[in-house]
Structure formats: C-alpha cells, structure tokens
Amino acid sequence: MSALLLIEQALNGLQYGVMLFVMAAGLTLVFGVMGLINLAHGSLYMVGAFACAAVAAATGSFWLGLAASLAAAAAAGALVELTVIRRLYARDHLDQVLATFALILVFSEGTRWLFGSFPLYLDIPAGLSGPVTLPGGLDYPLYRLVLIGIGLAIAGGLFWLIGHTRLGIRIRAGEADREMIAALGVDISRLYTAVFALGAALAGLAGALVGALQSVQVGMGEPVLILAFVVIVIGGIGSIKGAFVGALLVGMTDTLGRFLLPAAFGHIMDPSSATSVGAALASMLIYILMAGVLVVRPGGLYGRA
Amino acid sequence: MIREGLLNTLLMLGLLAVPLIAQAMGEPFVITLATKVAILALAGVGLNVALGLGGMVSLGHAAFFGIGGYAMGILAAPVQAYEPLMTWPIEVPGTKSMPVIWAAAMAAGALAALAIGALSLRTAGVYFIMITLAFGQMLFYFAISWPAYGGEDGLSIYVRNGFPGLNTLDPIQFFALAFGLLALALLFAHLLARSRFGLALQGARQNPARVAALGIRPYTLRLTAFVISGAITALAGALFADLNRFVSPAMLSWQTSGEIMVFVILGGVGRLFGPVAGAALFILLEHWLGGVSDYWKLFLGLILLAIVLFARGGMIGALAGRQVAHD
C-alpha cells in the first residue's frame, strides 16, 4: 500500500478523533465537576444536528444552522439541567443512569414527533465542499480539514478556559471540593447549569458539524455516546487532556484498524473471509484497546484514581 | 403502606394467576406475556445479585443475557439441521434438551462474567458502569459481524426445546417452567443475601476498606457475585431465546442492558422481588402505551423519569416504605 493512502487514513483518524473529543469533552466535564453520568449526552448531539438541519433548510445558510445548533443544544442542556439533572447530583450513579436513560427515550421520540421519521437533509456549506490538493499530491476533502481545525481550536479553547479563566478556576475548584467552592460564595447551582450547558453546546456543535457529513436521523447519538464513553474511560474520567488523548487514540485505532486488519488477514486466508473476519475484529478493536489500557491503568491514562 | 412480605406474596400470586385465568379464557398470548415477565424478572434477579447485594452497577448484563440466548441457539440449531455440533476433536451432537441447554448457558454466562468481571472490577463507580457497557458493545458487534451463527439475522429454531415430561409448546406449560425457575432463583437469592457470603458482600458494598481490614478481599467477593449474577442472567437469556424460538444480536444490545436495569430499579434496588415488580410494570406499560400511540416510548420515558425522581426505592419502596435492615 502506498504512503499516500496511509497519510490519508491518518488524517481520517485525526478528523474522527477530534470530533469524538468535542463530544467527549462535555461528558467528561460534567462528570468531573458534578459527578454525574449522563447517558443523554448523545441526545444533545442529535438535538444539535436536527437544529442545524432545520435552520439550514429554512434559511439556506449552514452557518446560521450551526449557530442554531449551539443555541438549541445549550438551551436543551440548560432546560434539562434545571428540570431533571439537578435533582440527580445527590443521587447515586444508579439513579443517574436510569433517569438519563429515560431522557434518551424522551428526546428520541420527541424529536421523531417533531421532525418525523425520515432523515433530514443537511449538506456541507458550499464554500467548503469538494477536495483540495495537499502537498504531496493528496486530494483530501476541505470540509474534513476544517473539522480538524475546528476540533483543535475547541481543544485549545477548552484548555485555555480550564487553565486561565475564572470559570475554569471555579470548575477546577468544584472538582476538588464542592463545599469549598460553596464557601467561596460562588453560586454553585449556576455554575453547574453553566457547565452542563457548555457540555451540551459542545455535543450539539459536534452533532451539527458531523451531521453535514452523515445522516441526520433519530438515534444518531447513541453509537457516538458509547464511543465517547470509551474515550473518557481510556483518558481518565474528568480529565480534558485525557479525553483529548483518548479521542485521538480511539479515532486512529478505529480508522487504521478497519483498513489494516482485513489487509493483514488477507495474507493468511482467502480475500472474502479475510474481509469479513478482519471487519469483525476491527469492530471490537477499540474495546480491546480500552481493556488493555485498564489492565495497565485502572483509572485511565490521566485519571486521578 | 403494606408489609413488604405481603406485597411480594401478592405479586407472585398475581403473576401466577394471570396466565391461569388467561388459559381458562382462551387467551394464550397473555400467557406468553406473563412468561416474558417471568423470564425478564429472572434476568433482573441475576442483575440484582450484582447490583443490589454487591453494589456493582453493571450496564453490560445484556452480554450474559445474549450469551445464554446464543448457548441455546448454538446447541439447538444443529439438531434441526441434522448435523453434529462439532466434529473435532470429538463428535459432539447438539441438543434440544432444556436442562442441558440451561446448564451450558449458565456455564457460558459464568465464564464470560469471570473474564469481564476480572477486568472491570479493577475499577469502580462510573468507570465500572462504562466498562461493562463497552464490553457488552464489544460482544454485540462481534455477534453481528461473525458469520458462523447467523450474524444480524440471528438463529431460528422452529420448534421449542424439550423438557422431560412436559409439552413445552403449550404456553401454560412453558410458563410453568419459567415461573418455577424464577421462584428457584428468588429462593437462591434470598438464601444468598442471608448467607455468610451475602453478609460479606453487602459489607463490601457499604465499606470495602473495612471488609478488607477484616481479612476478606472485596475484589474476590465481588467477582464471585458477578459470576453468579452472570450465570443467572444467562439462564434467563436461554429461556428468553426459547420463548421466541429465536436468538439474535438484539439480545446483546445496550438497550437490553438498560432495560434489565430498569426492571431492577423500577421495582426497587436490593429488594428481592423488585425485578418481578419492575418487569411486570415494564411489560404492562409497553403493551398498554404501545396501543395508545406510535410515540409510546416518549411516555414510557416520562413515566420512568417520574418514578426515579419522585418514587425513590422503586414500586416496592413506594408501597412498602423504607427498607428495614436485614432481620
């Protein structure tokens, strides 16, 4: 196989990884700050994609849609936090799992009620469609390069937010000691709403950005949610840095595994069963990666445990 | 408020009475529904050993449920094709005998739980939830893409497996089997909770450091409980596959894990009969709401949400009040 193909696959893995990061960042923040496990995070991803598709269809502008996705997901997140999630902070993980599982049902069927059962149309914005030629002669879709850029910018922004802003200081303090931050006079419930809405907005943004490449339909959030779980378990729950490293690892492993494993099996068996067996193994690869990481570090790569 | 014991008795009598009445009235489908309740409750009893007694929030029990189902399919499918199960190194025939299938399903479930538990129990809390979920997904994708046992199409057996002395094709007789196993499992779970092992396990749920300081390893306790839990859930899986005469990767999906957990929590975590109440309510809601609206899951979600937010301790908790310490 050519070096060009490998580079293209590595770019694909990177693009997949950074989008997973945007998704996983909110999940890991919400867990780190509030100690909440949120299964409905995937639903916020779906809300973002639907909001973007609906607004883009009505106005003809992808960018308005993107803004709408941020607003809609943040609003949905804040609403859910105020009505449901805040009653769950003091509960054990079990109640959190059940309540957010119920939220998935409500979001999915609610969306189906509003938008119908048919997939929505959402396309890449006109200026970003089509491939560009990279140095070395590789044709690569411009939009995917933009996604990589946006993802890295969000990662940089989050690191800055956590490290250098008042909100970040409160978030880190909140992780360390809830009582202390309350004693400092910070309105903890407003902080929680803000963090939850921030995580929701990131999920919604990821949904809209990826939705332009994929099918915008009910149920699109759950597979991504489970991948995001794998990411933050690998990285260490609560760690933004861990989520970033974990997301890139998962993105690369999955993309390269799907491509290299069938080829590798092709050397030892006939092509048809090689592709089938290789694909079967590739689909399990990230879970094997996760198990491997946990054997060595039960708290994840950057976990506190 | 009703005493919990009385409530449990009423629950079991109700589950027994509904199919008998249905039989008398010629409504075999209601018997099928009651059988489904009994089987899903059995899966919940399995999960409750890990969740209620051991405090292990497993979101991957569909793995064991599905493994039980596939144990049934893999053992029974060769019989209807008149082929041996395996020919190398020795020829082993398949089987249509339920007791053999149950034993195989429980062994397979226990083995899988041993492997998954050994890795997952190195972690705790939210990590454990996510890891069990991920292991479940791993098996799910494997089952879909591995071509040998039907992949996503699953495995069909056309005739339900047999049990000595019973006609399992008769809905009421198959119900009796499922109900009997559920009762046995409940008895087992009851004895387990009151046993030395149960005491240590519940101690480890509340305070693992203290239990270790008393000379008992929490990890080993939990792993043992997880294996028992996996075996019971796998038994339920084998029965469920027999109920449908069909097994597919859908049994391994994470929604199945979520639903098994919903039965347990709906009924009341750590309550012996919680899964029975939970499964009964869930099936009732599914069939009642399903008839009302295409969007019935929306209402199911809202009802679940209301129960978890406002009826802590599940149904049995709401009806019987605070759990008394073990007598």
Next chain:
Amino acid sequence: MTDPVLAVHDLSVAFGALKAVDRVSLDLRPGEIHALIGPNGAGKSTLIGLIAGGLRPASGRITFLGRDITRRDTAARARMGLARSFQVSSVAPDFTVLQNVTLAVEGAQGRAYGFFMPALSDRSLTDRAAQHIARVGLLNRVAVPAGDLAHGERRRLEVAMALAQHPKAFLLDEPMAGLGPDGAREFTQILDELRHEAPILLVEHDMDAVFRLADRISVLVYGRVVASGGVAEIRANPEVQRAYLGDETLP
C-alpha cells in the same frame, strides 16, 4: 527481651515531592502499648496505612509474627491477626451492630464463601459476636444500624470488630478523637484492658491518655521518628519539647 510482634524497617513512602514517611523503623512488643504521637501531617495515619496494607511503601520492610508481610495485601495481613481501626469511623452503616461484628467474626474464621450457610441465624457466629459486643458495652444496642449510633458508640463498635478478629496486634488510629472528656476516660479503660489481648500501636492526640497508657512513645515529625523511648524519657526530651510540644507545658 522477647521478639517484637510487629516491626517496620526503614519504611518510606512519598506523595509527589512530599516524603510522608521517611525511613521509619519501629517495633511493637508483646503486651505493650506503643504510642505514636506527632503534630498533624506528621505521617502517623500514613504509617498505619502502610502497616495495615492500604498503601504500598516505596522502600523498607514490614515483618509481622516473624514473617515479611511487605508484599501481602490488606486482607492477608488481617487474616494473620493484624486488626485496625480507622481515623474516621469505618463501619458498614446500613448494618446493625450485630451484623458488623458478625462480619468480623466471619472474616476471622476465614469462611466468607458459604453461599448457603446462613450468617445471622448461625449461633456459632452470633454468640461470639455478642461476647465481643458485651466487652465494649453495646449489648443494648445490637439491633441498631451502625449509621444511627452516636459517635462514641461507633468507636466502641470498631473495637468490638477488632476484638472479633482475635488479633495478634492492634493498629488503632486516634480511637478517642471527638469523644469528649468522659468518653475518653471510659475509652482509656477499655484500651488498658485491650493490651492483655494483644499489643497496641496507638496513634493518639489525647496526651492524658497517651501518658497514662503507653509503655513506649515514638514521636513522628515530618515523616521521621525524632525520638523514641519510655514515657518519662520522652517527657524530658528537649527536642520533643521543642519540635512537637512547643511551649505547652506537659502535664
């Protein structure tokens, strides 16, 4: 002089740059109470954790009953007869007093895997548990959940659990913290009797109790043993006076 029951040799552990325990050596001899004192943050609880097994040392050895236990886990050490109490009360809060102590008896018997052996209707377990509960004067509270006990009662429950282990040595981490003067006096009495069961390594801030109970005292400051000896010797040690006791006059 008899062989020590428990001995630590050159034990060290660090958390990042902080050397929490720095080349500590000490021992515990049959029949004695060896008190470990020092200011907050001196590393006393860390040392107890290292000996009990919750923490792994970076270097050094721990021997118990003549055997090297450095690499054994908490449960194995406990089964050998090392009983501990925790600085913050550590019991199973939903369990009753009887359940807590029965669990300790079960652990001591090493038979926690009886799947069909009922625990609380087994007189061989509960009778023994009741004896230990009686020893600490909680017999009228057997059916109360541990979470509902008063602070002092929970402290005594912990002692009953430690007793149930038939220990060869006790590791007690501030057993009298928060007890108040009357409670402390009563508890001092209990500990004084306890030494006849097995020697005690006692971490304690209550100096009255320490000077009344201890046969030997070691002083830990910044992770190091700065002085070790008999009660009078430590009272008189100028370095101890300066480093630990400051200007306070000793009683």
Next chain:
Amino acid sequence: MAGFKTLAAGLCALALATAAQAEPLKVGMITTLSGGGASLGIDTRDGFMLAVKQAGNPDLEVVIEDDQRKPDIAVQLADKMIQSEKVDVLTGIVWSNLAMAVVPAATAQGKFYLSTNAAPSALAGKGCNPNYFSVSYQNDNLHEAAGAYAAKAGISKAFIMAPNYPAGQDSLAGFKRFYEGEVVGEVYTQLGQTDYAGEIAQIRASGADGVFIFLPGGMGISFVKQYADSGVGLPLIGPAFSFEQSIIQAMGDAALGVLNGANWSPDLGNDANQTFVTSFQEEYGRLPSVYASYGYDTANLLLSAMGKADVKDADAFRAALKEADFASVRGDFAFGPTNHPVQDLYVREVVRMGDILTNRIVGTAMEDRGNAYEGECEM
C-alpha cells in the same frame, strides 16, 4: 396513526376474547413504525392501506403493530396475532432478520405470510414454504440487477462494499453473480457505521472505475454525502434500497446520477402504477417509495385472492394467491415455482424533478428474472 391502531380490536392484553362475528379475512401487519427504521415501515403501511382503502372491501380486516425493529418484539407480536387476534395472514416485515424470526414459525402454524420486502435466501431455498409468498423480490434480485448492468454502464473494474452482516454478504454475492467485469476491491463495513472516510480512501487507491455499494438507510446517506465531497467521482451503483424516495432527499444533490437496480420506479408507464403514484401523493402528500409500492401490490394480491377463495380453505386460497391475478404496479407480475416473483429488473438513475429528487428508469438489466435459490427449495 391512532386510527389504524383502533382497528386492532382487543389490543389490550387483558381484554376479553372478541365475540364471534361474520368471518372476514384478518391480516396482521407487523412492521417498523418507531425508532431508526420507521420510515420504511410507514411507507409499507401507507402503501398497503391505500390499496385497502381503494378496494373498500368490508371483509378485509387489518391489524397493525409496531415491531420497533426488534426481532423478539416481532416474534411476540406474531404470537399475539396468531394466538389472540386469530389472523389468517401475516405481512409487513421490513427487515430480513425479523423475517427470519417470524416467518418459519408462522408458516409452520399454517398461516400465510406475504412478504412486502424482506426475502432472505434461506426462505427462498432450503427454508421455503408453500404458505410463504414474497411479493417484493428475492433479496439478491436488486443486487443482481446492479451487477448485470454495471458492465453495460462502463464499470469494468468495480470496488464493492457492504456492511458485515448476512444481508451484506448476500448482497456482494448477488452483485458478483452476473457482473462481467473485475472486482478490484471488496470491503465489509461495520453495521451502522457513519463515517466512510477510510473506505473512500481505499476506493481512491484501488484503481477501480466504478463503485457498488449496499448501504441501507442512514449508512447510505452518510456514504453518498461523503463520497460526493471526496471528489473521487467514479460512477456509483447500488440496489434501490440505498436510493429510495425517503432517503435521497436527505442526500441532496450528492445523489444525482447514481444508478440503482430496482424492480419498480415511479415513472413506470403502466396504468396501475400511474394511478398508484397519483393517489399516493394525494393521500399522503409525498412520492411513494419501493416499500410503498410493495405494500400496495401485496394488498392488491391479497384482495384478488379473497375474491377467488375463502382463506379457511388453505389449498384453494394458496392457489388463488399463486395466480397473482391483480394489476401490479410493476406491470407484468407472476410467481415462480417457489412463490417468489418472476419479473423484469431495471436500473434507475437519481434525477431532480423540480424541488424534489426522484428516480427514473434508464435501462432494463434483466428480463423475467426469478432467483438463484429455486434449486434448493423442495416444495
């Protein structure tokens, strides 16, 4: 929606058995009305109910239930319909895996099953049954059409791709059965996969001059959008499932020009089809899909058999079904020896007509095609 539900008499699990009445033919439709694949089931139902409404036959009673695309639910609904509702005929299942779970048991109990879509090879070959009729096709047919036509469309080196599950494996086998060119790349993707950048890179590197895909539902939408954006630009061909009326709107212009093998198209000129397309649009405000056309044909087949025989006389009713004496929207329609259609297979192209995207026939791939499994069936 709720209107259909009310047709399901005695739906409540604990309801009394319905009182005896004049015996009409009762048909139970199990299809996917909620969750991810609901659009296919809704089209099936709407097509079927359109024909029922047009016929206005009071002796036909329809019970509709949602299988949620879950095999175990489908099995229980089939049990319920057979045991409690006492239906005579079952129909409506969209997915092969659900069909495999329901059909063998239903036909073993002497019920008729008319397939509106899924027709897996196992039910066409060894597992065939005289009471099982596929009105739609045999699963391989549309892939065969694509394979037979690919060389004519100038694809001499094909890169072929499907999800790694039985229908996907059957699909690639079906394509290769009549394809006369060379297969230069064969890839199985994960079921439910949403990102195809890796596969597109392999296509680019493979030296192929055309691509065959079988990616139903959302998978196809994702692939086609990403493929168009990648600039690879090789001709794309697939079975109709990936380029259906409900799906291509979500693909947008990315789908324009894609070829797909089909046995029906809205622009087929026969009278029955023109009536169907017009009345479907009037009734539901959208263009019908192949699923709607299969549902419509199935209902009309059933109505034609009802006019000839009583369903209680199974042999007579089976013979009446086999005659297929109805005006199919596909034009000529006949059942082959194993109760699967013998029909012309076409290739369609996705085109834009005004605001919407739709399909138009560009050629005939195969004439009077039966299926590859007739030899395995002992009926």
